[in-house]
Amino acid sequence: MPQLVTVKVNRPDRRPLRFWVPVLPVALLLFPVVVLVVLAAIVACLVFRIGVVRALGAGWRVISALPGARFDIEHCHTAVLVAIR
Amino acid sequence: MTEQRKDILDMLAAGKITAEEAEQLIAALERDQAPAVAGHDAKPKGKVKYLRVVVDATDNGEPSRVNVRVPLQLLRAGVRLAALVPPQALVKANASLSDSGVPIDLTQLKPEQLEALVEHLDDVTVEVDSPDATVRVFCE
Numbered sequence: 717m718p719q720l721v722t723v724k725v726n727r728p729d730r731r732p733l734r735f736w737v738p739v740l741p742v743a744l745l746l747f748p749v750v751v752l753v754v755l756a757a758i759v760a761c762l763v764f765r766i767g768v769v770r771a772l773g774a775g776w777r778v779i780s781a782l783p784g785a786r787f788d789i790e791h792c793h794t795a796v797l798v799a800i801r
Numbered sequence: 802m803t804e805q806r807k808d809i810l811d812m813l814a815a816g817k818i819t820a821e822e823a824e825q826l827i828a829a830l831e832r833d834q835a836p837a838v839a840g841h842d843a844k845p846k847g848k849v850k851y852l853r854v855v856v857d858a859t860d861n862g863e864p865s866r867v868n869v870r871v872p873l874q875l876l877r878a879g880v881r882l883a884a885l886v887p888p889q890a891l892v893k894a895n896a897s898l899s900d901s902g903v904p905i906d907l908t909q910l911k912p913e914q915l916e917a918l919v920e921h922l923d924d925v926t927v928e929v930d931s932p933d934a935t936v937r938v939f940c941e
Contacts, residue, residue, distance in 0.1 A: 764887045771885050777878035784851060785875060790870040791860070 718782045720801045728793035805830055849923035849940040852876065858934035873940070876919045884912035 718739045725733040743750060757775065761768045787798045806827060813823040886894075891907045893934040898905050927938040 764890075766887060768884050770881075774878065774882040774885055778875065778882055779869070781872055781878040783875035784872040786868075786870040787867075790864075790866040792863045792865075 717780055718800045722797070722799040722801070724795070724797040726795040728792075849873065851941050852922060853937070853939055853941055856934060860933075864872045873919060873922065876922075877916060880912055880915040880919060883915070 721735075721737040721739060723733075723735040723737065727733075754772070757771065758768050760766075761771045782800045785800045787796075789796050809818070809823050809826045809830070812818045813820060818826070836925070850873060852871045852873055854867070854869040856865075858865045858867075863902075888908060893906055895905070923940040925938070925940065928935070929936040
């Protein structure tokens with residue numbers, strides 16, 4: 717499961733912005749929202765006749781596989797980096 | 802110097818073969834050894850972990866760079882998630898793709914085939930060079 721998401725934004729003539737987002741504390745903070753999202757996903761699975769357990773398992777696999785992903789985009793003098801650890 | 806190369810040079814020194822024949826023999830020896838060396842240096846299978854997409858482009862004279870690293874595990878997980886897409890959604894997607902000039906039948910695409918594709922991605926390197934952009938897709 718992802719532990720830390722790093723976001724860096726470099727803009728011309730401005731101080732670079734850096735955020736380190738700890739995933740677990742934020743997920744705990746947003747727990748009610750997470751529960752609502754899971755419930756909505758379960759309802760969607762039932763409506764479209766998809767196996768709920770399979771769908772939740774596949775979703776969890778996607779989240780678990782996120783560490784190591786890195787997106788680095790630079791254009792002109794602006795750069796955005798998102799790294800998931 | 803390898804033993805075989807030394808033998809060839811000995812034969813040349815002894816006058817048993819001509820310089821031209823020695824050259825041909827050494828060239829053949831190098832051809833035989835090249836695949837073995839390449840095989841030794843090749844990445845061990847199953848060791849690659851990431852798919853990298855690097856795009857270097859120039860947009861109106863300004864340089865742009867996109868560097869994306871995606872874990873292969875994420876691609877595998879995505880394939881499993883895509884396998885859950887209901888058939889009626891695939892039919893709609895097929896129609897949209899057809900309208901866009903991409904006649905691909907997604908219902909014929911099996912998860913096992915996609916997983917096999919991901920498994921063999923480590924052998925793939927795609928490089929596209931154009932005057933304005935360079936695109937490289939590879940595994941590391």
